[in-house]
Amino acid sequence: MIKMNFNKYVILTAICIFISCSLYAQNKRLEKANENFNRFAFVDARKIYLQVAESGYESRELFKKLGDSYYFNAQLEDAVPWYEKLTSKYNEEIDPEYLFRYSQSLKSIERYDDADQVMEKFNVITGNDQRAEYFMNTRDYLKFIEMQSGKFRLLKLSVNSKYSEYAPSFNHLGQLVFASSRAGSGMTKVLHEWNEMPFLDLFSSDIIEANGILQSPKKMKGKINTKFHESSTSFSKDGQTVYFTRNNYTKRKLGTNTEGTILLKIYRATLKEDKWTDIEELPFNSDEYSVAHPALSADGTKLYFASDMADSRGLSDLYEVAINQDGTFGTPRNLGDKINTEGRETFPYISDSGRLYFASDGHIGLGGLDVFVSVPEETGEFSIPYNVGKPVNSDEDDFTFVLNENTKIGYFASNRRGGKGNDDIYSFKQTEDLITECNQYVTGVVTDAVSKEVLANAEVMLMDDNNKEIGLVATDNKGRYKFDLECETSYIVRATKTSYSPTEAILSTNNALEYEHNLALQISTGSIDDKKEYKKGDDLALLLDLEPIYFDLDKSFIRPDAEVELQKIIAALKEYPELKIDVRSHTDSRADDNYNMYLSERRAKSTVKYILQKGEIDPSRVTGRGYGETNLINKCANAIPCEDQEHQLNRRSEFILID
Structure with missing residues (x-):
């Protein structure tokens, strides 16, 4: 027994030592990793x-x-x-x-x-993540991308190597300049530990404009290439200045951040004869964040770039900075939430027409980085981004898009399957214009509210939120209608038909790029003057089968649910020009009696104002006053306990026919 127990102890001890050593070894390996x-x-x-x-x-x-x-x-x-x-x-x-x-x-x-x-x-x-918001607002993103696709035709390109080629840009000599990790001048660079590829240098190739084919690339001359990374260039129109990205390496001194990591900076160089000299880093660079991938505006007055500086939203954002006439710079400005997300926005390019092309994995796409385009607006800002579709975009990373808008020939880089190296440059010919407008629609069916029968030849009117008519259509033999809409805009949709009371609904569009709103409309038989019991003193809300117009506690503003019903009142006043109504507003019994009278007056004025302004109704046809808590419709008087739902029944407006 003793021996057995001792042996068991020895075995257990050995196992524990083995496990301990194993875990220690694993932890050491993890520390190194x-x-x-x-x-x-x-x-x-x-x-x-x-x-x-x-x-x-x-x-x-x-x-x-x-x-x-x-x-x-x-x-x-x-x-x-x-x-x-x-x-x-x-x-x-x-x-x-x-x-x-x-x-x-x-x-x-x-x-x-x-x-x-x-x-x-x-x-x-x-x-509240912006990428989530983009996704929820663009659930039909694959449908939009499919519509956008096919507007570029890929061309053959033999400039790629087994290494990495990307970041194409045009210079003033009819050449394409790009970054490559191929060997230059017979000498291979040190392998970069990030991806075990040689460091990048800048090369140039002559472009055959007819088909975008590139001649054999040559390494750029001068001090622009070093033993570290150089990439993503942008040239001034006169070809005398280039902005480019490089590792933090200035005057043969390598810089790191406080954690010892080498980041990226933008540099500027000047052309003297055929060599790039006078290399200087830009003043808004920092050792503590990256500034990279410059792109000049067509007139050379602005520089766009990517950075993760302090006010960036995500892993990298896009910025713009003014270039002054003396060559100095303004203060960099983040392009804002319309462009930047919590993900990566990078590799900007500004076309001659001012369009911003960039790569992003924060906006919804096919996977990895996708290429997007934003068009300049009158405000000076850029529009919401539009995915440029296939074949430029794929399920891998697609980036560094550039386009000659005159020849329609362009280039981009991708690490998609079937390439020759780690990243490859692809050329293309643009064959159609891209969709760069938000397209939304409203469709629906008009039916009888009781029988549910579809109603052909019903009139459906589209109005803005000020009741101005925008469009008018008749439903087809299946009761269907359709309108084109603008994004992020409020509308009123009204359905009418002979012997039916009109009905309306409020519709607000979102910022989805391609979206169809479905709005079914039900109308009830019997116009106001068809009702036998119609007489002076009746409540128009009952005749139109309106939902009650309720107000929040101690408030007089018009709630969204009340707007829908007030639009029906406006529709009736417009359909029957002889109608005159008196708006009577009421409160519940809570608060002081005199205050409630004052509150109800505010509610009446608020209701009358909405009808007159939104419906553009003659003021002589709509009057109103407040009645405080003098006309309660239930038991909930002073000192009588009631639920809030019961009190709310008394916070209402009535619409009494006076003519």
């Missing part, structure tokens, strides 16, 4: 994370880091299984940001229904 991850050395970190995962170790942090190591290297399809494990095993503890990344990754393998379900959960958890 986390160190690599925090330096953006995702490939090195991933190797360690995978070893730990393969040994059977599981944790929320491990799955997050594994997913991120693929996600931030644009390998979204490989991120899916790790985010899937994260969301299934740690569902109650998940950071909402990982739901967004999971949804984006699912799109990369075209699991759009699953991606939408994840975004619905993301919306419930976040509530």
Whole structure:
């Protein structure tokens, strides 16, 4: 017994030591991986994370880091299984940001229904995240993208290598300048630990304008290329100035932030003869945040760029800054919520017509970064962004879009399947104009309110919120009608037919790019003058079968539910010009009797004002006064206890026929 117990103790001790050592080793490996991850050395970190995962170790942090190591290297399809494990095993503890990344990754393998379900959960958890709002307002995004698709035809391009090519831009010499990690001048750069690709240099290729084909690329001359990253250029019209992105490397000195990470900065260079010299960094750069991917406006007075500076909404936002005549700069301005989201907005490009093209994973698209376009508005701001559709956009990252609006030839980069390298440049010919207006509609069926029979040849009128007629149609033989609408606008839709009382509904459009509102309208038989019991002193609200016009406690403003009913009053006054009414407003018994009389007067005036102004009714036809609590319709007088619903019945307006 003693020996057996001792042996058992030895065995247990050995097991504990083994487990302890194993856990210690795993923790050390994770520490090293986390160190690599925090330096953006995702490939090195991933190797360690995978070893730990393969040994059977599981944790929320491990799955997050594994997913991120693929996600931030644009390998979204490989991120899916790790985010899937994260969301299934740690569902109650998940950071909402990982739901967004999971949804984006699912799109990369075209699991759009699953991606939408994840975004619905993301919306419930976040509530006010702009990306969730975009998603909820554009539930038909695939339908819109399908409508937008096919307006570009991809062309063959042989400039790509087995490495990475992206960030095309036009210069003044009819060339395309782009970033590439291919070897230049027979010398290969050091591998970058982020993705184990050589560092990027800037190259230029002559463009054959007829078809956009590029000649053999040459490395740009001068001091513009260094042993670190250079990318994303933008040239002045005269070709004498270039803005470009580089790692934080100034005067042969490498800069880092407080955590030791090398970030990005924008630099400006001047052309002397055929070499770029006088390189200077822009004054709004910082060691503590990235400033990157410059884009000049056509007139050269503004510079657009991406940054994660202090007031950015997400991982990177788009900004603009004025360029003064003396070459100095104004203060950078965030382009705001219409353009920027909590995700990534990056790689801006301004066309000669002033359109802003950019890449984003915060606006709803097909997966990863998609290319969007925003058109300049009269206010000086940009419109809501429109996805440019397929084939430019895919389920992978698509970005750095540029377009010559004269030749309709353009270029963009993508890491889509079937490419030659890590990122490839694609050329295209634009064949049709893009949809850059918000398209919304209202459709519906007009029926008899009692029999539910569809009503053909009923008149349906569309009016603005001031009751001005915008459109008038007759329903077809199936009772259907349709109107085109503007986005984010309020309307009134009115249905009428001989021997029927008119009915109206208020409709407000949203900011969805392609959206159809369905509004069924029911009308009741019998006009006002058809009712045998109609007489002076009757309540028009009863004759029109209106819902009561209620007010909030101690308030006199017109509630949205009351607006719908008041529009019916306006419709009746317009249909029957001889009608005159007296608006009688009442309160409940709470508060002082004199105050209630004053409150009811306010309510009567508020109601009369709405009818006169919104309906443009002759003031001689509508009068009104308040009655306080003198005409209660139930037991709820002073000192009698009642529920709030009972008191509300007394806070009402009546519409008494006086002529």
